[in-house]
Amino acid sequence: MRSLLRVGHVLTAVACAAGLAVVTPAGASTSPHWSPRLDNPYVGARPYVNPEWSARAAAEPGGAAVAGQPTGVWLDRIASVTGANGKMGLRAHLDEALRQGANLVQLALWNLPGRDCGWLSTNGELGFGELPRYKQEFVDPIASTLADPRYARLRIVAVVEPNSLPFLTTHVLPRPDATMSCEQVKAAGSYTEGIGYALARLGTIPNVYSYLDIGHHGRIGWDDNRKPTLELLAKAARSGGSRLANVHGFITNTGNYSALREEFIAKTVINGQHIRQTRWVDWNPFLDELSFAEFFRAEAVAAGFDPRVGVLVDTSRNGWGGPNRPTKPGYETTVDTYVDTSRIDRRARIHNWCNQTGTGLGERPVAAPRPNFDAYVWLKPPGESDGASIPLPIGDENFNRECDPDYTGRPDASPDPTGAWRNAPPAGQWHSAQFQELLRNAHPPVG
Template sequence: MKTSTASLLALATAVSALPAPSQKRACDAPVTLSGTENPFTKYTLHPNSFYRAEVEAAVEAITDASLKETAAKVADVGSFLWLDTIANIEKLKTELATEIPCENILGLVVYDLPGRDCAAKASNGELAVGEIDRYKTEYIDVIAGILKENPNQAFALIIEPDSLPNLVTNIDEQACQASATGYREGVAYALTELNLDNVIMYMDAGHGGWLGWDANIKPGAEELAAVYKDAGSPSQLRGISTNIAGWNSFDLSPGEFSDATDAPYNKAQNEKQYTTLFGAALQTAGMPNHAIVDTGRNGVTGLREEWGHWCNVNGAGFGARPTAETGSDLVDAFVWGKPGGESDGTSDESATRYDSFCGLSDAYKPSPEAGQWNQAYFEMLLKNAKPAF
């Protein structure tokens, strides 16, 4: 997975650019959300101050007047805030000290499982396999406490991108075998402890080019549903998140890889088809099946050589802005999950966290470490945005 952890310098810069803390609460009364209703028909995804600070710094670095004016508009787009380390929980506290309009819902990515991203290198986490107690007490419990302290704020949570999908397709890898118990226990714990009235949760389900294969849909749905049931079937779990930090089109037809020799084995050629097919399997398995889909960087298709190429895809562009108008009863909203401009991983082959996917011919180079800002890549996303800003 493509972590959004910024460097310490970038974090310090972002924090220094934040508005002064305010005592104003999001709403005058406690927020009550329902797992049976789409929250995005009532709430707008909040443009968090950390991404805004990154974008505003990027705007200052642009010399072309026209592009500068266009780039400034990106700061107003709602996006999810990644809590991808224990230390980054401070971002949540800082964000809640700013003025968040009552009609906005704050999106958070819960992403710090022990042995995180067992099948990748670029976004390995801080917690080692077996450190499930630290995950519970130092991470989930702290987040839950903050959410409880802010009952007047609405929250939308993406729970642990890539974790359970890895147990479906990469379980042959030793690292994923070692992480499996912690993944299941950790996600179930997160679902249980974060099951609060002012919270709606979406458990991550990869994307159509991952669990969308005919052979993966049923076991994938059963894997997620089993964890959901282990968590006590939490009422605030609305369904799944898909294409987080991904590149798949929502409704391109025929699909991007429909001409591939193995296309007959994957009917989920776009995310709309995937949410329909996987959603049906989830319903059969006994789990809520609504979805949110990341459209933050999927404005341009036909760039990847294979489905699984995930790192800094060259030629990409910003996609549809967050909205509840998706044209699908199963899809609650298009969202911006990955902060466009933050790197997926370094292209430096000598780096400790270098992942070979970041060195492929369809990956943008040069690229810095995962989570660090890439100005040239941001400008490329902006120029290639569909729809244009």
């Protein structure tokens, strides 16, 4: 049973690249013996430390304290599979994992046609009609590389197209954030077909564990968002030659800032008013990621997913520590005051997602932190920007107004600020100022 395996094993620390001892596992070069299939790939794992991220983290004041943490390797372009512009490709990362003596590598496959429905800060390279290229030039080379017997003893955790299916719930009619591009993508079925194809290809490789993204509680928690998202996940897992059994688990809060547990919002009624009536909660049945993920997992099992499916939580940027973190329940003058002075997540609105100020590193990566949870992970490498805060000289194709700290023109007419950093670089580039704040506001603290 999965629950018997979850006893809080801390992921084995891997030394940061600067001081890493060279360890080559016996027979790693050409071993044909596949790693045995595991219920939880993180238990007893020695996770891979990406030397490119580690070097950037270590170069920041105080960054050496976390530079040895494992983070996700994002494959977000066709060229990222082979490596380009001086960056490591997939095979280079796998070879480095063997050199480190690691036995677990975390990947994010993120290159669907019309990625994120053409969302401006993260729009990908493939057009809406380029599903054949996605399959042949992106998924197939990844699967072929991972199937190399040289890497048979590595446990490969593959998060397949994070953010994509939740987008097809929250950005289609009648939602206020609906876009024509999301409507077109959903009607075409390219996301479900592409994800299904990736799941099917990866499902033939014994040491690959595929996870699907379920958004986060502040996006998918409401019943009318959660249920259609689950339906899309099941449809994708049955598309492209795949089946539900190819899904090893789910991941929540990928690249987001939602609190793991709102420990100080203990009361549900203040002065006769339920906390769901508040501006912050807004009738959401969930306050945090743990409650949301546990409930979503149970619904997924009831919908036909494997009863042993596990959950990952991305805790890379949801620590919310520092001097402004509450230490006890808040004031009970009004229900809104109670929630706002009690909550750990200090965003102006739960939907804010771009380069949030005031955030901190969250729980360090750990295996089996609680029953049915495979691990807390840092899939999003902390320090990498979510998007540029101003239009770029080459045009506005990489500028999303949610990354503008002065933007107030949302479709839902919300007056709340975006909470985004000023002077932030384009998505994926190193954001030194935010990384330093993540260190300062880490919870648990760094050191």
